[in-house]
Amino acid sequence: MRIVTIEQFRDEKKRKNIRDDVDVDQTVLEIIRHVQKDGDNELRTYTEQFDGIRLAEIKVSEEEFEEAQALVTQPFIDSLRRAMRNIQAFHEVQKEQSWFTTSDDGILLGQKVTPMESVGVYVPGGKASYPSTVLMNVIPAKIAGVKKIAITTPPRRDGKVDPHVLVAAMETGVNVVYKVGGAQAIAALAYGTETVQKVVKIVGPGNVYVARAKKWVFGDVAIDMIAGPSEICVLADDSAVPRFVAADLLSQAEHDERATAICITTSKEFAESLKDEIEQQMKSVDRMDVIEKSITDNGRIIVVNALAEAFELVNELAPEHLQLMIDNPLDQLRFIQNAGAIFIGNYSPEVLGDYMAGPNHTLPTSGTARFSSPLGVYDFMKKSSVIQYSAQALESVTDAIITLAEAERLTAHANSIRVRKVDGNAQ
Amino acid sequence: MRIVTIEQFRDEKKRKNIRDDVDVDQTVLEIIRHVQKDGDNELRTYTEQFDGIRLAEIKVSEEEFEEAQALVTQPFIDSLRRAMRNIQAFHEVQKEQSWFTTSDDGILLGQKVTPMESVGVYVPGGKASYPSTVLMNVIPAKIAGVKKIAITTPPRRDGKVDPHVLVAAMETGVNVVYKVGGAQAIAALAYGTETVQKVVKIVGPGNVYVARAKKWVFGDVAIDMIAGPSEICVLADDSAVPRFVAADLLSQAEHDERATAICITTSKEFAESLKDEIEQQMKSVDRMDVIEKSITDNGRIIVVNALAEAFELVNELAPEHLQLMIDNPLDQLRFIQNAGAIFIGNYSPEVLGDYMAGPNHTLPTSGTARFSSPLGVYDFMKKSSVIQYSAQALESVTDAIITLAEAERLTAHANSIRVRKVDGNAQ
Numbered sequence: 107m108r109i110v111t112i113e114q115f116r117d118e119k120k121r122k123n124i125r126d127d128v129d130v131d132q133t134v135l136e137i138i139r140h141v142q143k144d145g146d147n148e149l150r151t152y153t154e155q156f157d158g159i160r161l162a163e164i165k166v167s168e169e170e171f172e173e174a175q176a177l178v179t180q181p182f183i184d185s186l187r188r189a190m191r192n193i194q195a196f197h198e199v200q201k202e203q204s205w206f207t208t209s210d211d212g213i214l215l216g217q218k219v220t221p222m223e224s225v226g227v228y229v230p231g232g233k234a235s236y237p238s239t240v241l242m243n244v245i246p247a248k249i250a251g252v253k254k255i256a257i258t259t260p261p262r263r264d265g266k267v268d269p270h271v272l273v274a275a276m277e278t279g280v281n282v283v284y285k286v287g288g289a290q291a292i293a294a295l296a297y298g299t300e301t302v303q304k305v306v307k308i309v310g311p312g313n314v315y316v317a318r319a320k321k322w323v324f325g326d327v328a329i330d331m332i333a334g335p336s337e338i339c340v341l342a343d344d345s346a347v348p349r350f351v352a353a354d355l356l357s358q359a360e361h362d363e364r365a366t367a368i369c370i371t372t373s374k375e376f377a378e379s380l381k382d383e384i385e386q387q388m389k390s391v392d393r394m395d396v397i398e399k400s401i402t403d404n405g406r407i408i409v410v411n412a413l414a415e416a417f418e419l420v421n422e423l424a425p426e427h428l429q430l431m432i433d434n435p436l437d438q439l440r441f442i443q444n445a446g447a448i449f450i451g452n453y454s455p456e457v458l459g460d461y462m463a464g465p466n467h468t469l470p471t472s473g474t475a476r477f478s479s480p481l482g483v484y485d486f487m488k489k490s491s492v493i494q495y496s497a498q499a500l501e502s503v504t505d506a507i508i509t510l511a512e513a514e515r516l517t518a519h520a521n522s523i524r525v526r527k528v529d530g531n532a533q
Numbered sequence: 534m535r536i537v538t539i540e541q542f543r544d545e546k547k548r549k550n551i552r553d554d555v556d557v558d559q560t561v562l563e564i565i566r567h568v569q570k571d572g573d574n575e576l577r578t579y580t581e582q583f584d585g586i587r588l589a590e591i592k593v594s595e596e597e598f599e600e601a602q603a604l605v606t607q608p609f610i611d612s613l614r615r616a617m618r619n620i621q622a623f624h625e626v627q628k629e630q631s632w633f634t635t636s637d638d639g640i641l642l643g644q645k646v647t648p649m650e651s652v653g654v655y656v657p658g659g660k661a662s663y664p665s666t667v668l669m670n671v672i673p674a675k676i677a678g679v680k681k682i683a684i685t686t687p688p689r690r691d692g693k694v695d696p697h698v699l700v701a702a703m704e705t706g707v708n709v710v711y712k713v714g715g716a717q718a719i720a721a722l723a724y725g726t727e728t729v730q731k732v733v734k735i736v737g738p739g740n741v742y743v744a745r746a747k748k749w750v751f752g753d754v755a756i757d758m759i760a761g762p763s764e765i766c767v768l769a770d771d772s773a774v775p776r777f778v779a780a781d782l783l784s785q786a787e788h789d790e791r792a793t794a795i796c797i798t799t800s801k802e803f804a805e806s807l808k809d810e811i812e813q814q815m816k817s818v819d820r821m822d823v824i825e826k827s828i829t830d831n832g833r834i835i836v837v838n839a840l841a842e843a844f845e846l847v848n849e850l851a852p853e854h855l856q857l858m859i860d861n862p863l864d865q866l867r868f869i870q871n872a873g874a875i876f877i878g879n880y881s882p883e884v885l886g887d888y889m890a891g892p893n894h895t896l897p898t899s900g901t902a903r904f905s906s907p908l909g910v911y912d913f914m915k916k917s918s919v920i921q922y923s924a925q926a927l928e929s930v931t932d933a934i935i936t937l938a939e940a941e942r943l944t945a946h947a948n949s950i951r952v953r954k955v956d957g958n959a960q
Contacts, residue, residue: 182940185933196642199634205626214863214877215623215891220870222904235941270940306903325748325759328904332752353949360945392944435921436641442917443647450641450921453953457946458922461937462930464642465918476733477649477755479916489906490869491892494862494877495885503889506612510888513609513697514662517819518787519884522780526880 107355107367107384107405109377112419115408134318138293145299152290157231159265164301166267166283174272182270186237186277189462193245196464200483201249212496217489221251222328224303225486226295227280228310229271231260231287238460240274242467242481243309248278250486255280256303258295260287288312292319296327309481311468330481334472335364338456339425339445341416342371342380346431347452352383354429354455359400360393366404368425370416377407417441424475427456446475500526534782534794534811534832536804539846542835561745565720572726579717584658586692591728593694593710598703601696609697613664613704616889620672623891627910628676639923644916648678649755651730652913653722654707655737656698658687658714665887667701669894669908670736675705677913682707683730685722687714715739716746723750736908738895757908761899762791765883766852766872768843769798769807773858774879779810781856781882786827787820793831795852797843804834844868851902854883873902927953 110118140148146164154160206216227243229236240257247255257275259267267285275283284302286294292312298304307328308320320329338358340351355367371377384401391397410416413432420428424444432438435450442448446469447459460467470478504527511519537545567575573591581587633643654670656663667684674682684702686694694712702710711729713721719739725731734755735747747756765785767778782794798804811828818824837843840859847855851871859865862877869875873896874886887894897905931954938946 178940179936181932181936185936185940188930188933189937199632200644207626213890217627217892217907218866218869218875223870234943237940238937321748321752324751325901328901349952350949353945353952357943357945357949360943387948391948397945439645439919442645443650445917447918447920448645450919451923453924453927454920454922455927455949455953457934457938457949458927458930459918459920460946462934463640463920463922465644465920469918470915474752474755475915475917477915480644480918482916484911488897488902488904489909490872490902491874491886491896491907492866492877493874493881493886493890493892495881495890496878497880500880500882500885503615503885505608506615507884507889509606509608509612510616510665511884513605513664516661516784516787518780518784518824519887521814521818522777522784522882522884525776525780526882 107381107401107407109381109407109409112408112410112415115406130314130318131322134289134315134322137289138319138322141290141293141299142297146301149286149290149294149299149302152288153261153286156288157260158263159261161261161265161285164284164286166272166285170266171272171276171281174269175276177269178273183273186241186274189238190241190245190277192462192464193241194249197246197249197466197483200246202484202487206492211499211502213499214492214494216492218492219487219489221487222306223252224254224305225252226305226308227255227257228291228308228312228316229257229259230312231262231268235268235270237270237274238467239310240271240278240280244275244278244280246466246481246483247486250483252486254303254305256282256284256295256305258284258286258291258302260291261285289315289319292316292323296323307486309468309485330468330485331470331474331478333468335366336361337366337426337471338368338429339420339423339427340369340429340431341420342369342373342376343413343432344373344376345433346376348376348379348383350452350455351380351431352387354457355384355405356387356391356397357455357457358427359397359405360391363396363399364404365400367401368406368408368423370408370410370419372410372413372416374409377409380407413438420445424470424473426469426471426475427459429454429456444475446470446480497526534808534828534834536808536834536836539835539837539842542833557741557745558749561716561742561749564716565746565749568717568720568726569724573728576713576717576721576726576729579715580688580713583715584687585690586688588688588692588712591711591713593699593712597693598699598708601699602703604696605700610700613668613701616665617668617672617704619889619891620668621676624673624676624893624910627673629911629914633919638926638929640926641919641921643919645919646914646916648914649733650679651681651732652679653732653735654682654684655718655735655739655743656684656686657739658689658695662695662697664697664701665894666737667698667705667707671702671705671707673893673908673910674913677910679913681730681732683709683711683722683732685711685713685718685729687718688712716742719743719746719750723754734913736895736912757895757912758897758901758905760895762793763788764793764853764898765795765856766847766850766854767796767856768847768859769796769803770859771800771803772860773803775803775806775810777879777882778807778858779814781884782811782832783814783818783824784882784884785854786824786832787818790823790826791831792827794828795833795835795850797835797837797846799837799840799843801836804836807834840865847872851897851900853896853898853902854886856881856883871902873897873907924953
């Protein structure tokens with residue numbers, strides 16, 4: 107992995123250009139329109155085209171759920187349940203409450219918090235299997251109080267869904283799983299088909315077609331953030347263990363050739379030994395090709411002169427995952443403005459957060475931590491303002507409202523207050 | 534205004550089709566690219582083209598701020614300040630706190646809440662003037678702790694900005710106001726120019742070009758909801774006052790020909806007297822043309838058989854503004870799932886919420902209240918998860934994590950735990 111200065115690193119980063127993947131968008135829009143028009147038929151056609159299987163049933167059957175349970179190991183189920191308990195405990199704290207205030211003159215103001223009616227969770231298929239995606243998306247929705255939760259995921263070539271995903275669905279209490287992937291799955295969840303019930307919000311990661319489809323249906327339904335390639339940024343000083351940091355960087359690189367693994371360090375010596383350690387460990391990894399490309403393209407060790415400079419760069423990058431492997435990391439937390447999740451100390455590797463710690467692993471990528479939060483219970487609840495004024499309370503603000511309404515030249519607005527003014531005195 | 538049954542009303546609503554205003558998008562994308570490439574020059578060109586004025590300075594000057602103060606009345610300033618106090622009081626309650634939990638075995642988990650660095654507020658220009666837009670967007674951002682707040686608004690043909698807007702900006706403590714509107718303003722805020730500083734989030738209402746531009750830059754920056762035409766839904770029984778309801782419906786219709794004013798009532802008699810009252814009041818309104826078109830196209834009085842049916846329809850519509858003008862309205866609140874803001878009783882007209890009550894007037898439109906909330910302080914803060922495990926705590930979950938990582942076939946993930954396992958015992 108290359109060692110660079112902060113100046114060299116900043117030079118490497120080019121100005122970002124607006125994304126308008128025109129070809130992808132044309133394909134995606136055509137798929138969406140077809141699914142809107144011809145529902146299940148189109149789902150079957152596209153699934154045959156993209157996943158290489160003609161589906162008899164779009165929905166996973168009772169039998170398939172039972173079959174799945176027989177196909178996974180007991181250690182897997184035990185580990186899954188342990189993760190579930192941790193994820194539930196953390197997310198319970200996020201649940202928001204309705205609130206209101208009252209005043210003597212008859213004013214009640216507040217916000218009513220209500221769960222969304224229905225949510226669709228997209229779970230990627232293909233090479234890997236993602237039971238953890240099921241947990242991280244379904245559990246917060248459940249805690250929010252969402253009644254209808256459905257999962258959609260591309261089928262394998264044998265027409266089955268990965269058993270780990272099905273078991274995770276069962277464990278979280280979801281019994282509606284559709285064998286549909288890609289943009290067609292997003293269209294089905296957004297607009298509904300004979301089999302697929304339309305939902306209010308769509309969450310979950312996916313490839314570029316899924317991401318663009320989510321961007322297009324956004325507004326008709328809610329979506330979570332649009333996830334880019336995974337990133338890790340390790341901030342390390344001499345107190346960090348090169349062997350740990352190397353393993354953590356490689357674990358991110360494993361996800362995707364476009365994944366980014368960066369280490370920012372104040373120590374030239376640490377940079378050197380980390381470089382050696384990475385080269386050592388790379389000899390023994392699986393998925394060598396992916397990891398090598400990701401490390402070569404996006405992996406960097408950045409040597410800075412002081413921690414202050416490091417924090418500045420971190421806030422500039424707003425990394426999805428940040429590991430603070432420095433002296434007294436908790437004391438330094440206040441300097442971190444932008445990061446999806448912050449892992450503190452030598453024994454809190456990012457992988458711990460992927461599965462087990464409890465906080466959500468759906469995190470803002472590509473610098474969006476400047477304005478986005480981890481997925482949470484708050485993403486599945488919404489608020490309604492509540493306003494009650496008495497005749498007397500309204501009377502006391504009548505003139506002020508009329509003044510402002512007329513400043514905005516909205517006379518019918520002023521009138522809706524005036525009609526009450528007359529009457530208001532009589533009450 | 535036409536009186537219809539719930540069945541007739543549902544028939545009228547056609548299936549929604551996905552929006553891809555191709556022509557608008559092409560224009561918008563071209564504007565965005567030009568502004569990205571040639572900054573201020575393009576801002577001047579487009580402002581000349583769309584607003585009919587060649588700008589010397591893009592930024593409002595000290596002198597113009599002072600000039601504005603001289604141009605507005607004292608009653609306006611007093612009313613504005615009164616509104617500000619109410620808006621501040623309500624939004625203070627929304628401020629979120631960081632939190633964490635700890636456990637004996639050395640686990641610290643939590644979420645750090647951080648304000649966004651910078652926000653751009655789009656304030657529409659044209660026919661009307663929108664000082665209230667300034668208050669409703671700037672105040673929550675200020676309370677969240679956003680340091681850099683800038684306003685952008687199209688200039689008038691004389692190159693000036695509406696004085697009410699400038700005074701509102703000053704009162705809320707914003708001294709950066711750009712004389713730029715349309716898609717070019719959104720592009721400037723998203724990517725920056727020589728004069729305009731790029732921001733992390735863009736909020737505020739606008740025309741279709743502004744809305745589409747926001748949709749395109751979404752992802753590179755955060756945006757608030759994309760607002761459609763304004764809507765009011767009044768749920769009324771015999772306890773409601775036709776004169777009040779009529780005035781409230783007309784006040785919405787005044788906004789826009791595409792605005793929607795609906796009354797759902799359980800009383801045929803009320804429906805009839807409301808119809809008459811509306812015809813009466815329509816004789817004396819300004820902006821007759823706008824109101825007439827809006828009422829004819831979208832205004833309906835829907836007679837239902839029971840309140841239960843009314844609540845069902847309300848939740849189906851998820852109106853931006855809902856007025857509950859029925860017996861014991863607070864008792865009925867629990868039946869409302871989807872609404873932007875709920876106005877309770879005969880003396881809480883929607884107009885009260887536009888300016889004075891305190892809750893935000895930026896509300897989800899077009900049924901998006903199914904999944905969106907009113908603009909609030911929470912829209913200007915974001916969360917970072919915080920995870921700290923001790924060596925011992927990590928040791929206790931090591932096997933479970935490795936099991937899950939291997940189920941997802943991510944061996945480098947498993948390795949980032951393994952390297953610590955060995956060492957973990959030694960600590």
